Amino acid sequence: MRRVFGPVSRRRRLPGRVVALCGALALLAACGRGAADDGEGGGPGAPAGVTATAGSATSVHVMWNAVSTGAGVREYEVYRDAVKVEDVPAGEHMVDVTRLAPSTTYRFTVRARDTEGRLGPRSREVAATTPAAVAADHSPPSRPSAPRGRVVGARVVQLSWSAATDDRGVTSYDVYQGGTRIHSVGGGQTATVLTGLRPGTRYSFTVRARDAADNLSPASTPVVLTTAPGTDDGRGTAPTAFHAATHRTDGAYYLDLDWIAPRTGGVVTEYQIQLDGQPATSLVWGGTPPRGTASYSFYLGRDAGVSHRVRLRARLPDGTWGGFSPELTVTTGAGGK
Structure with a gap:
């Protein structure tokens, strides 16, 4: 055969x-790994699920999934191109990379360092392009309206909302769980899937719009969802x-x-x-x-x-x-x- x-x-x-x-x-x-990606023997694995979204003309929001390793993760290192720009505590899986140039494409990778000091391999590379700079702008976007959601399973929900308006344009939307920002999407996107949730758990989500000057809208009305019990695939x-x-x-x-x-x-x-x-x-x-x-x-x-x-x-x-x-x-x- x-x-x-x-x-x-x-x-x-x-x-x-x-x-x-x-x-x-x-x-x-x-696939996607080169010689520069080699980690230290026995260290943590490469972070998965890495995404990058421009938050404003001078910032990019980078997110990733937690890495599990025998020794435990001490921190994550975030790289812009080949330069380390952020150290993030192990309990956090996102960061805003700031002081960037407008209208510029940047590439990001993430590495995990365990409690024994060993550095893991780089994640897959992701890219984001910052929007053009705008003149002085102190007016935030309008509140995203008509938020709604549906439970997809025990660990996944889908959220959607109606677009916010802004005199210069919406750059991104931030999703909050309670008072904590957990996700960001581009300004042209008005729906998203949230994964990695707990089964049979009640969640409250809100959405805020952001413009290129980093002005943040008021939060939408909450969307309250309870994930399905048990486990699913x-x-x-x-x-x-x-x-x-x-x-x-x-x-x-x-x-x-x-x-x-x-x-x-x-x-x-x-x-x-x-x-x-x-x-x-x-x-x-x-x-x-x-x-x-x-x-x-x-x-x-x-x-x-x-x-x-x-x-x-x-x-x-x-x-x-x-x-x-x-x-x-x-x-x-x-x-x-």
């Missing part, structure tokens, strides 16, 4: 898309209408996948495809990712009668992985295809 998890040798139905592939399983584990954040089939071309079999992007409040740019219980391909869109139906094909092998199990999941806008789609089984050559 021949199963090939290597780079895609033939691509179908992807006009205008730029696809980055981490092919073989060994390559997938190393995040199925509410999974791609839907998932379909899989195979076809034969030039003596080889290819797997054809179609799905609808999950409702996240933002654009999904990355998917992980799992084949026979193992990560097979990381699919990253450049340009404009599809908001509705997406499709992708990749090489399986030349043998007929080989069965494969396949499923996929999306990386959510907050950097975490959503739930997997239902797992489907396909067989090469079935039905003469």
Whole structure:
């Protein structure tokens, strides 16, 4: 039985898309890491779920997920390009990087340092572009209106709101849990998914708008949600209408996948495809990712009668992985295809 998890040798139905592939399983584990990313032996892992959003013309809000390590994390180090700009205590997973230049693109990574002083590898790099500077502006945006939410599962909720207004334009929205800011999104986004919550827990969320001069609006009215009890697999954040089939071309079999992007409040740019219980391909869109139906094909092998199990999941806008789609089984050559 021949199963090939290597780079895609033939691509179908992807006009205008730029696809980055981490092919073989060994390559997938190393994707996005270089020599400069090596941590100290036995230290903490690389922070996951890193995002960066411009908060104003001179600041960027960087967030990440907590790292678990045997020795415990002492602090996180935040880098702008190759320069360390912030030290963040272990209990915090976000920071505003300030004193930046307007209209400039910056790239950020995060590293964890454990209680024994060992520094872990860098996270994946994320970029954010600050907006243009504005003349003296002391008028905050209006309050975001009509906030609403829905419970997606035991650990996930989705929030949405109506856009705020500002005489110079809204740059970002900050989401608060009680009095603590927990998330930020760009000014063109009026919905988001919040992950990593506790099952069966009552939460109160508010939203505030921010402009390029760092003026902050009044808080929206609260949205009170109680997460579902127990545990789940995040199925509410999974791609839907998932379909899989195979076809034969030039003596080889290819797997054809179609799905609808999950409702996240933002654009999904990355998917992980799992084949026979193992990560097979990381699919990253450049340009404009599809908001509705997406499709992708990749090489399986030349043998007929080989069965494969396949499923996929999306990386959510907050950097975490959503739930997997239902797992489907396909067989090469079935039905003469």
